[in-house]
Each structure stands twice: as structure tokens, then as C-alpha cells.
Amino acid sequence: MNTNVPVGIFDSGVGGLTVAREIIRQLPDERFVYFGDTARLPYGTKSKSTIVKYSNQVIRFLKTQKVKAIVIACNSASAYALEEVEKEIDIPIIGVIKAGAIMSTQATKNGRIGIIGTEATVNTGVYSALIKAEHPEFEVFSKACPLLVSLVEEGWLQDSVTYEIASRYLKELKEKQIDTLILGCTHYPLIRKVIGQIMGPEVRLINPAYETAVELKQLLESQGLAYDPGKPSKEPKYEYYVSDAETKFSKFAATILPDAHTTKQISIEEY
Amino acid sequence: MNTNVPVGIFDSGVGGLTVAREIIRQLPDERFVYFGDTARLPYGTKSKSTIVKYSNQVIRFLKTQKVKAIVIACNSASAYALEEVEKEIDIPIIGVIKAGAIMSTQATKNGRIGIIGTEATVNTGVYSALIKAEHPEFEVFSKACPLLVSLVEEGWLQDSVTYEIASRYLKELKEKQIDTLILGCTHYPLIRKVIGQIMGPEVRLINPAYETAVELKQLLESQGLAYDPGKPSKEPKYEYYVSDAETKFSKFAATILPDAHTTKQISIEEY
Numbered sequence: 001m002n003t004n005v006p007v008g009i010f011d012s013g014v015g016g017l018t019v020a021r022e023i024i025r026q027l028p029d030e031r032f033v034y035f036g037d038t039a040r041l042p043y044g045t046k047s048k049s050t051i052v053k054y055s056n057q058v059i060r061f062l063k064t065q066k067v068k069a070i071v072i073a074c075n076s077a078s079a080y081a082l083e084e085v086e087k088e089i090d091i092p093i094i095g096v097i098k099a100g101a102i103m104s105t106q107a108t109k110n111g112r113i114g115i116i117g118t119e120a121t122v123n124t125g126v127y128s129a130l131i132k133a134e135h136p137e138f139e140v141f142s143k144a145c146p147l148l149v150s151l152v153e154e155g156w157l158q159d160s161v162t163y164e165i166a167s168r169y170l171k172e173l174k175e176k177q178i179d180t181l182i183l184g185c186t187h188y189p190l191i192r193k194v195i196g197q198i199m200g201p202e203v204r205l206i207n208p209a210y211e212t213a214v215e216l217k218q219l220l221e222s223q224g225l226a227y228d229p230g231k232p233s234k235e236p237k238y239e240y241y242v243s244d245a246e247t248k249f250s251k252f253a254a255t256i257l258p259d260a261h262t263t264k265q266i267s268i269e270e271y
Numbered sequence: 272m273n274t275n276v277p278v279g280i281f282d283s284g285v286g287g288l289t290v291a292r293e294i295i296r297q298l299p300d301e302r303f304v305y306f307g308d309t310a311r312l313p314y315g316t317k318s319k320s321t322i323v324k325y326s327n328q329v330i331r332f333l334k335t336q337k338v339k340a341i342v343i344a345c346n347s348a349s350a351y352a353l354e355e356v357e358k359e360i361d362i363p364i365i366g367v368i369k370a371g372a373i374m375s376t377q378a379t380k381n382g383r384i385g386i387i388g389t390e391a392t393v394n395t396g397v398y399s400a401l402i403k404a405e406h407p408e409f410e411v412f413s414k415a416c417p418l419l420v421s422l423v424e425e426g427w428l429q430d431s432v433t434y435e436i437a438s439r440y441l442k443e444l445k446e447k448q449i450d451t452l453i454l455g456c457t458h459y460p461l462i463r464k465v466i467g468q469i470m471g472p473e474v475r476l477i478n479p480a481y482e483t484a485v486e487l488k489q490l491l492e493s494q495g496l497a498y499d500p501g502k503p504s505k506e507p508k509y510e511y512y513v514s515d516a517e518t519k520f521s522k523f524a525a526t527i528l529p530d531a532h533t534t535k536q537i538s539i540e541e542y
Contacts, residue, residue: 039321040311045424047516050310150421153316161436168432245318269540 001068003225004233006031007216008062008070010055012041014252015149015186016073019096021257022213023071024238029227030220031237033065036253037268039243042149043076044118044185051120055081059089060271061241068225071216072096075184075208076120092219097121099215100182100208101130107204108180111138114173114203116195117184119144127184141176145169145185152187163194170198182206236262243268272339274496275504277302278487279333279341281326283312285523286420286457287344290367292527293484294342295509300498301491302508304336307524308539310514313420314347315389315456322391326352330360331542332512339496342487343367346455346479347391350398363490368392370486371453371479372401378475379451382409385444385474387466388455390415398455412447416440416456423458434465441469453477507533514539 009020013036020034035058037043043051055077062070070093072078078095086093104113104127115127122144131140148169151162173181181203183189189207196205220226240263242249253260280291284307291305306329308314314322326348333341341364343349349366357364375384375398386398393415402411419440422433444452452474454460460478467476491497511534513520524531 039317046310047519050515147418147421147425150418154418161432161439164432164435244321248318 001225003068003228004031004231005066005068006033006239008033008035008065008067009073010035010037010058010062010070010077011074011186012037012043012076014153014249017253017257018186018189019071019073019209019212022209023216024257026213027217027220027227029229031227031233031235033062033067033239033241035062036240036242036249038249039268042118043074044120044149045146046120048080048120051077051080052084055085056088057268057271059085059093061266061268064271065239067091069093069216069220071212073186073209073212075186076118079121079124079126092223092225094212094215094219096186096208096212097126097184098130099211100184100206101127102134103208103211104180104182104206105131105135105138107206108138110177110179111135112176112178112180113138113140114176114178114181115140115142115184116145116148116169116173116181116188117142118149119146121184127182139176141173141178143169143173148191149185149187152190157191158193162191163198166191166194167198170195174199178203180204180206182208184208240264241266272496274339274499275302275502276337276339277304277510279304279306279336279338280344281306281308281329281333281341281348282345282457283308283314283347285424285520288524288528289457289460290342290344290480290483293480294487295528297484298488298491298498300500302498302504302506304333304338304510304512306333307511307513307520309520310539313389314345315391315420316417317391319351319391322348322351323355326356327359328539328542330356330364332537332539335542336510338362340364340487340491342483344457344480344483346457347389350392350395363494363496365483365486365490367457367479367483368397368455369401370482371455371477372398373405374479374482375451375453375477376402376406376409378477379409381448381450382406383447383449383451384409384411385447385449385452386411386413386455387416387419387440387444387452387459388413389420390417392455398453410447412444412449414440414444419462420456420458423461428462429464433462434469437462437465438469441466445470449474451475451477453479455479511535512537
């Protein structure tokens with residue numbers, strides 16, 4: 001296999017760009033193809049069957065781009081669809097949940113871990129199941145925070161309203177005296193500062209984007225799939241595709257990632 | 272034509288139920304088939320081409336249900352898609368915008384009208400164009416309020432946070448000294464109380480759902496399509512379809528409309 005083909009990364013929209021950014025930082029040689037399902041976002045309020053169907057279409061599209069591995073850079077799709085889709089795919093695929101769950105078990109000192117995410121992610125209980133499988137004695141507390149995604153998309157990143165809404169959602173997790181909080185939605189690192197202020201310095205925030213890039217690096221190395229700089233690819237390094245009009249996405253993406261102004265629109269239902 | 276077939280009503284999700292409710296109040300004999308595109312909601316943040324594509328699919332589905340007329344109970348779809356889709360359809364179709372726009376011109380005393388809606392609705396400028404076509408001397412001020420839909424869906428209908436966010440959005444419209452405000456998104460009637468408190472009693476709120484039901488009634492009567500109680504239909508009076516899993520929708524819909532517990536899921540991409 002040609003190890004210099006790209007990695008596929010997908011999310012319902014822009015949230016997964018925080019994962020792509022970590023991949024660029026930690027694997028600066030690797031190429032990627034990013035897909036944002038902007039015509040059908042968000043995923044986090046939708047049902048399992050719909051998220052599985054959408055994820056399968058996206059994976060079929062990414063396979064046409066000849067990717068060597070896939071990162072589901074969306075907690076909701078990782079929670080609902082990873083197990084279903086990995087049965088049917090012949091290349092490695094990882095989500096954003098496992099790495100964050102494992103990291104949280106290493107970070108906690110008092111064994112009390114909190115998780116915030118979309119309704120979909122929280123309803124599956126998958127973070128909790130992964131943590132308890134390793135440490136049945138740990139206590140895990142989850143809270144769905146649906147409005148936080150909308151606030152990030154509105155760009156109110158350091159705003160009194162965002163602080164007020166996040167405080168309300170986080171109140172019960174604070175009362176549970178957690179010492180570790182998983183940011184279980186790829187939008188949340190963008191309001192990490194507000195969340196940190198509310199939780200206080202004694203609570204460690206886990207950003208699964210970082211841990212996912214570490215996991216991807218290990219995976220590519222262990223399977224002999226890492227990019228070989230000795231045989232440089234002539235293809236574009238970073239490619240971006242979306243299912244809705246590209247303008248809005250590329251405007252935002254270009255502020256944080258290279259080459260996003262070249263984003264192209266495709267018709268995802270055809271896959 | 273059999274006049275006792277249903278009217279088709281569609282929206283991206285639950286917002287259009289406020290229109291269906293008005294239709295029940297004002298046309299208690301009429302049957303309807305409601306479709307909520309819950310697998311792809313919201314529409315209001317998406318592009319024209321995507322909204323037109325989705326609306327065409329929904330209309331093809333509604334036509335399989337043998338409807339006699341269609342109401343686009345969604346401002347974003349009315350703003351972007353009505354003009355496109357009415358060219359290709361052989362039954363009457365109306366949106367929610369025209370009736371509300373005309374009503375606002377009758378309600379205003381100082382000729383200063385405000386409109387709040389989604390990004391899609393506000394970006395098209397369609398309310399403003401309709402008002403100015405009749406009254407070029409009127410001043411029209413629009414404001415996109417993307418977070419209000421999320422707050423309604425979160426159920427924070429009478430909440431201090433909703434008040435704070437709505438106040439921020441409405442500030443500039445208040446400063447423009449409007450005396451009439453169009454609730455240009457079908458979710459907003461559900462937070463009408465908060466909006467009324469902020470704007471004050473001197474500002475008249477226009478709910479296009481009410482005016483749309485009036486327009487539908489006139490349309491059916493003028494075209495000889497009104498339900499004939501002399502030949503009662505044996506089919507279900509109200510039917511509901513959605514594109515995502517039906518549970519969440521039917522739970523909410525059943526609190527405000529009859530028979531919504533019978534909601535069925537269909538695969539809208541196939542139309």
C-alpha cells in the first residue's frame with residue numbers, strides 16, 4: 001500500500017477542525033482529506049439510525065479519495081456509529097472517544113470523572129462504559145449541553161451569556177466534586193477558557209482531539225502506514241469537502257487551518 | 272378533484288407545528304399531512320441550493336400523499352425555495368412570508384417595521400422586498416437571531432438567559448423605533464411572551480402562522496378546494512411524518528397537536 005495517501009477525517013461540520021489541527025501539530029508530514037457534513041449538521045441531536053446512515057455515506061465518499069485510515073472527528077458519530085461501521089471497512093478507523101476516556105482515567109486522582117457532550121453522545125453512555133471497563137470503582141457523571149454548540153457557532157466564545165449557560169449546565173458536575181472533565185464534543189475546546197473558569201484550576205480538562213492525534217500516530221506507525229518523507233507526494237497536502245455550499249465553512253476553516261479556502265462541495269447522498 | 276384529500280404542510284422540524292395549530296383553529300374541517308425534516312434540520316443556517324433541493328424532495332413526498340395544496344410552514348424554505356418550487360408544481364403552494372409581510376404593512380402606524388428570523392430568511396431580504404413593493408416609503412429593519420431556535424428547542428421558553436439573548440438581538444431594532452415586529456421564524460411564537468416584554472406594549476408582534484391560515488382558507492375557498500363536510504373522508508384526519516426517528520418529534524408534537532403520537536418515519540432522500 002502507498003503510505004503517502006491521505007488520512008480521512010470527518011465531522012458534521014466545523015467541530016472536527018479542532019481534531020485536524022491537532023493532527024497537523026503532531027503529524028506534520030501526514031496529508032488529510034477532511035469532510036464536513038454541513039448540509040445535514042448537527043449530528044448530536046439526531047437518532048442512532050440516522051447517524052449510522054450518514055456516517056456510512058461519508059466513509060464511502062472518503063474511500064473514493066483513497067484514504068489509508070479514517071478518523072471520526074465527531075463525538076456523536078463516534079458514540080453511535082464507530083462500532084457499526086468498523087465491521088464493514090477494510091482500513092483502520094478510530095473515533096475521538098476511546099483516547100479521551102483512557103486519558104481521563106490516567107488524569108483523575110479522586111476517581112470522579114465528568115463528561116459533557118451532545119445529547120447523542122451522553123445518551124449512549126459510551127464514555128462511561130469505557131472508563132468503567134478499566135476502572136469499575138470510578139464514578140462517572142455525564143451532562144448533555146446542547147446549547148454550547150450553538151453558542152460556539154454563533155461565535156460567542158468569551159461572552160457573559162456563554163458563561164451563564166455553561167455555569168448552569170456544569171453546576172451539577174461541580175457538586176459531584178469531579179477532578180477531571182472530558183470535553184466530549186469537538187466544539188468545546190473553543191470555549192475551553194470559559195469552562196476552565198467555571199470548573200476552577202483544580203479540575204483537569206481533557207481535550208480528546210489531542211489524545212486522538214496521539215492514537216492516530218501510534219496506529220499509523222504500528223501498521224506501517226506512516227507517511228514516508230523520502231517519497232514525497234505531489235498531490236495536495238490538505239483537502240476539504242463539505243455537503244452544503246462551501247463559502248461559510250471555508251471562511252471559518254481558513255482562520256484556523258491551511259488550504260481551507262480550496263474547500264469543495266459534494267452531494268453526499270449519492271454515496 | 273376530490274376536495275376532501277389533505278393539505279400538505281412542511282417544516283424542517285417542529286416549528287411548523289405552530290402553523291398547523293393555526294390551521295386547525297381556523298379550518299377545523301380540513302385534513303392535513305405534516306412532514307418535519309428532522310434528519311436534516313435546521314434549514315435556517317444552510318444555503319439556498321441545499322434548501323431548494325430539500326424542499327423539492329419534501330414536495331415530491333407530499334404529492335405521493337395526494338395533497339390538494341401545500342403550505343411551506345418554514346420561513347427559511349419560504350424565503351429561498353417558494354419561487355423555485357412553485358414553477359414546477361401543479362397544485363397551489365403558499366409560504367409563511369407573504370401573509371405576514373402584508374399584515375405588517377396594515378399594522379404599522381409609523382411605517383417602521385422590524386423582522387427577526389434565521390440567517391437564511393434575513394439574508395434573502397424577502398420580507399423587506401414584499402413590504403417595500405407595496406410601501407416604498409416604509410423603513411424595514413432585519414436582524415438574524417440564530418440562537419433563539421436552539422433556546423426554544425432546549426425548552427427554555429421563559430428563562431432569564433432567553434431574555435438576555437433576545438434583548439441583545441432586539442436592541443438595535445428597539446433603537447430604530449419600530450412599532451411592528453414580524454416573528455419571521457416559526458419557532459418564535461413559542462417565546463412570544465419574552466419578545467413582547469422586551470419590545471414593550473407599543474410594539475405589535477405579527478405571527479405569520481395566523482395570517483398563513485387566513486391565506487390558506489381564502490385560497491381553498493376561491494379555488495373550490497375547501498373540505499366538503501357533506502362527504503366525510505374515512506381516512507385519518509391528521510398525519511405526521513418525519514425523516515429522523517419519530518420518538519422525539521412525536522413526544523413534543525403530541526403536547527400541542529392531536530394524533531401526533533402516530534408519527535411515522537420515512538427516508539426523504541428517496542424522493
